[in-house]
Amino acid sequence: MDDISPFCGNYRHSLSSRCHSVLRRLLVLMVALLRTDVIALQVIGGNVTVEQGGTAILPCHVIDTNDDLTQISWQRRTREKPRNDNFLTILPREGVQFLNGGDDQFKYIGNFNDKNGTLQLSNVTLKDEGSYTCIFTFFPSGNQKTEIPLNLLVPPFTNIKENLPTLGTEEVLFATCTAAGSKPPAEVRWLTGALGDKVRTTTNSTQYDNGTTTTVSSLFAVPTREINGHQVQCVISGDSLTKEETLPFIIQVYFAPAEVKIRAISEDSFECLTEANPNAKFTWSRSGQSLLQSSVKVNGAELQLLSLSSDLNGLYQCEASNAYGRKHSQLYVHVASGACSAAWALFRVLVFLNVTGAAAWYFYKHGYLIRRPENTPDDDNTPDSDPLRASSAVDDPGPHDV
Ligand SMILES: *[C@@H]1O[C@H](CO)[C@@H](O)[C@H](O)[C@H]1NC(C)=O
Ligand SMILES: *[C@@H]1O[C@H](CO)[C@@H](O)[C@H](O)[C@H]1NC(C)=O
Ligand SMILES: *[C@@H]1O[C@H](CO)[C@@H](O)[C@H](O)[C@H]1NC(C)=O
Ligand SMILES: *[C@@H]1O[C@H](CO)[C@@H](O)[C@H](O)[C@H]1NC(C)=O
Ligand SMILES: *[C@@H]1O[C@H](CO)[C@@H](O)[C@H](O)[C@H]1NC(C)=O
Secondary structure: OOOHHHHOOOOOHHOOHHHHHHHHHHHHHHHHHHHHHHOOOEOOOEEEEEEEOEEEEEOOOEEOOOOOOOOOOEEEEEEOOOOOEEEEEEEOEEEEEEOOOOOOOOOOOOOOHHHHEEEEEEEHHHHOOEEEEEEEEEEEOOEEEEEEEEEEEEEEEEEEEEEOOOOOOOOOEEEEEEEEEEEEOOOOEEEHHHHHHEEEEEEEEEOOOOOOOEEEEEEOOOOOOOOOOOEEEEEEEOOOOOOOOEEEEOOOOEOOOOOEEEEEEEEEEEEEEOEEEEOOOOEEEEEEEEEOOOOOOEEEOOOEEOOOOHOOOEEEEEEEEOOOOEEEEEEEEEOOOOOOOOOOOOOOOOOOOOOOOOOOOHHHOOOOOEOOOOOOOOOOOOOOOOOOOOOOOEEEOOOOOO
8 A cells, every 4th residue: 555655645644535536446456457367367177978998088278378388287086096196297398298107098189389288088997087187387377277077987788687487376586687887877677568566676786896886676576377478678778878778578487388288180190289388399109119200200299190000009199398397198099991991091080098097089080070979078178179189198297407
C-alpha cells in the first residue's frame, strides 16, 4: 500500500474519496489479472479406458501459456508399482529418457514445441492399470500437472458346465454358467422362458487381487422327464463386453432305457424301440446261437429276416443300453412254411413270445392280423399299443461306466 501512497497522498489521514475509488479499481484490476493468469495455464489430460491387450493414448497438453517449457515428465502409480514412480522425462534437446531402463510399451507421440506430452502405451495389461501424472516444468512459473486415470476392461471367459443330472424327485444342480476374470464384473443371468418357477437360479461372484471378478450363476431344478429337452439361455453382459453374450443350453435329464418295445415294420423286419437319454444303442442277439449273417440283417435297432426258412426259428433278443443302464425284450420267431412250398410265401407265421410266461400268439398273413386265439391274455392296456408289441423283459440295470 505504501507504493501507491504518493498517488493518493497521505491516505492514512486524508484519503479523498476519489483517490479511494481509483485505488479500489486498481486492486480489482490486479485481482482480475491474477485470476486470468490462473485460468490461462491449463494442463489438459483425460480419463482413459482401454481393453486388455489394446493400445492406450494418455493425452496431455498445455494451453494458454507463453512460458518456456523446460521438460515434460511422467509419473505412474499402478497395480504393479503402487508407489509414485517417475518413469519418463522428455527434454527439449535430449528427447525421451526412461528413468528405470527402456520400456518399449511406451512411445512419446506428442510434440515438445506444441507443449504436447501425449504418450502411447501398447499391449496394456492389468499391471499397467492405475493413474498416470503428466508434469510440465515451465520457466519461470514452475510445475503444472494433471492426473490421467487408466482403466482396463477385461472381457470374461464364458462357459456353461453341465452337471449331468439323472431322473429324480429332489432338486439338483443342472448347470453353471461362468463369466471368469471380468473387469468390471460381468452380469450373468439365465433366461428360462416357459419353465418359470420349475427352475431356480443363484448367482455368486469372487473378486481376485488383480481386480477381475468371476461370476457364476447356477441353475437348479427337479430332474423330471417333463423338463428334459427344454432350451434355456445364459446371458452375460457388462461394460467389459462390447455386446451381450448368449449361451444356449438344452436341459438334459439322463436316464437308462425304460421299457423296450419290439414293433413289426413289415412282415419280415422288426424294430426295437425305447426311451432313453442319451439315446440307447441297440444290440440284437439270438438265444443259444449267433445271428446268421446270411439269413438276418441287423441295422441299428432293426432286425430283418432275409430268408424265411425254419433255420431262423428261435428266440431273439434286443437289448437297449446307454451309460445309465440297459434293458431288453425278446421276440420268438417261428416260420411255418407248411407242406406246400408254394404256399409259404402267403402264409408266413410269426410268433411272438411274451417273456412274462403267457405266450401271446399273433398270426400274420401279408402283414394283416387274421386271427387271434381267444385264450390269449391281453396284457396290454395302453390305447396306442401295437398288437405286435413284445413286452419288455428282465430288468437289467447295466453298469454306469459303459
Ligand atoms: C474415469 O472413467 C471410468 C470409467 O468410465 C469411471 O469409472 C471413473 O470414475 C472415471 N474417473 C474419473 C476420475 O473421472
Ligand atoms: C497431441 O499429440 C497427440 C498425438 O500426436 C495428438 O493426437 C493430439 O491431437 C495433440 N494434441 C494437441 C492439443 O495438439
Ligand atoms: C503383450 O504383453 C504380454 C505380457 O506382458 C506378452 O506376453 C505379449 O507377448 C505382448 N504382446 C505383444 C504383441 O507385445
Ligand atoms: C459361492 O461362492 C462361495 C465362495 O467361493 C462358495 O463357498 C459357494 O459354494 C458358492 N455358491 C455357489 C452356489 O456356487
Ligand atoms: C486374475 O487373477 C485370477 C486369479 O488369480 C487369474 O485366474 C486370472 O487369470 C487373472 N487375470 C488376469 C487378466 O491376469
